[in-house]
Amino acid sequence: MNVKNAEHIATAVSPEGYPNGNLPEIAMVGRSNVGKSSLINFLTKSKSLAKVGNTPGKTRVINFFNVENKLILVDLPGYGYAKVSESERKRWEKIVETYLNNRSQLCGIIMLVDIRHLPTELDEIMYRWIITMGKPHIIVATKADKVSRSHHQRLINEIRRTLDLAPGVPVIPVSATRKMGYSEVWSEIKKICMI
Ligand SMILES: Nc1nc2c(ncn2[C@@H]2O[C@H](COP(=O)(O)OP(=O)(O)OP(=O)(O)O)[C@@H](O)[C@H]2O)c(=O)[nH]1
Ligand SMILES: [Mg+2]
Numbered sequence: 001m002n003v004k005n006a007e008h009i010a011t012a013v014s015p016e017g018y019p020n021g022n023l024p025e026i027a028m029v030g031r032s033n034v035g036k037s038s039l040i041n042f043l044t045k046s047k048s049l050a051k052v053g054n055t056p057g058k059t060r061v062i063n064f065f066n067v068e069n070k071l072i073l074v075d076l077p078g079y080g081y082a083k084v085s086e087s088e089r090k091r092w093e094k095i096v097e098t099y100l101n102n103r104s105q106l107c108g109i110i111m112l113v114d115i116r117h118l119p120t121e122l123d124e125i126m127y128r129w130i131i132t133m134g135k136p137h138i139i140v141a142t143k144a145d146k147v148s149r150s151h152h153q154r155l156i157n158e159i160r161r162t163l164d165l166a167p168g169v170p171v172i173p174v175s176a177t178r179k180m181g182y183s184e185v186w187s188e189i190k191k192i193c194m195i
Helices: 036-042 086-102 123-135 147-162 183-195
Strands: 005-010 026-032 061-069 069-077 107-114 137-143 172-173
Touching: 026 036, 026 086, 026 123, 026 183, 036 069, 036 107, 036 137, 086 107, 086 123, 086 147, 107 123, 107 183, 123 147, 137 147, 137 183, 147 172, 172 183
Parallel strands: 026 069, 026 107, 107 137, 137 172
Antiparallel strands: 005 061, 061 069
16 A cells, blocks of 8 residues: 555544544554554654654543545554553553444454563453454564564564464564565555455
8 A cells, every 4th residue: 555645533532533434444452652653654654643652651542544535544542551540441441442342344453562572461361352353453563673683583473472373363573663564564454454
């Protein structure tokens, strides 16, 4: 996908705020700070469409980005930020759960994990949730520029083993900084959304 037009179309905490229409949606899920917003900017060739790195764990809303009027990339709030209170965590859960369980045009999920670290227990719980939902999904291993390319395959295998991924689930190393993985991720998104 050679993206030329992408725009922020909605910010929401509940279904009333979701955008209207029937465009297919792909949701980004992952720990706070893993690189969800950066991935959206990378995939839309934009510098600042999605806000990056401003106080991790504070983004408690869902942002929707229309891409070429063909699909919507959905930036979900991140989990696992150490400093959130129990009530904030519950709020996160409600926002994300409501979206993932009820959004009919959600066609697939991109789960992000940092290539440098083994998926955490929360990642494992999230992944099992994704499996239960039964939607197509891929794993993006972010910040691939932070480790030498010669280690990528080993680290990907470790991610695969920790999450106990089925053989058909792709794990794609991506670097938003070095612009690596663009066509690989878009190719999977196109398959998932059938666009
Ligand atoms: N080196 C490197 N840094 C990255 C990459 N992607 C994101 N980052 C950095 O990681 C930090 C977090 O990125 P975000 O995109 O804001 O992460 P997020 O998952 O949206 O975080 P929350 O909104 O808090 O859930 C920022 O400082 C980014 O610049 C990457 O590919 N390489
Ligand atoms: Mg973000």
